[in-house]
Amino acid sequence: MIRRFVAFSCLLLITGCAPQPPGEFIPYYQVETTKPYDEVLAELEVAIAENNFRITGHSRIGKVIRDRGTEGFPDYDTIQFCNLTHAKTLLLMSPHSVRHMPCNVVMYNFRDKTIVSTHLLPTDTENPELNQFSTKMNMLLKQIVDFAVEQ
Template sequence: MPRQGNVLYQFIVLCQAFVINGCAPYPSAATAPSWYQAESFKPYADVLAELELAIAEHNYRITGHNHIGSVIRTREAIPFPDYDTLQFCNLTQAREMLEISPAAVAYMPCNVAVRSENGKVMVTTHLLPTDTENEKLNAFFREINRQLKQIVDFAVEK
């Protein structure tokens, strides 16, 4: 199949996945993601810079940075708030996690969202579940959650 058709096919499959997933019932409280959020009155750019520093200080490498708000502002030529997401990973920890539970790859990479809201900068990350049937994985996730909270807290400190 030509490359253009292949891209179209992938797009259709992705759209179907969103539609099917959208029809699924809401997750139960036991499986719903847990969020950790903190706020700051520092300038948005300062929070982002501190976030990048905290990620590096915890030995993670940033694998992606989506500038959602600024792209919408530029593309639409409209005022729009700041929204960014940063994805990051530590390969040593990733290997350890995957050796404990190969299915845990679904939790990779770590992600932090930053947004402007009502004069504040909000920093949010999703925490990993610590109530699985695998106690070794639970202990590993507790440590990662501790690091994620430290990263968020550092970014919003005065």
């Protein structure tokens, strides 16, 4: 029993100290605002469209849970969106980048604030062209989020 515990503890220690493979860490960008939730959601949809993206999915998780009988459950939304030109460029540079698609924004209320968060593309891969593209896309994703939360 003690041997198993020691072996398991060593395994956790070794894997916990393992270096992060380049390009595997998925950063995110998050902002918060006191702006009403519905306004942020509407502005987010506008910002996505104005930046030439198409909304491919919208999950209204909080609303669905309320509709199933849990009164007062807070809002939680996820919005997926894509631009096929950007998608093609990204996938031609790296087929493995499909795991970062589509673009995704999450929204929820927490402590009287609306939180908006999006995953960013990794910019530390071994492909400099991909890193440059990802840097530009990350700036665009941040602009979309920032537009939605502006007062």
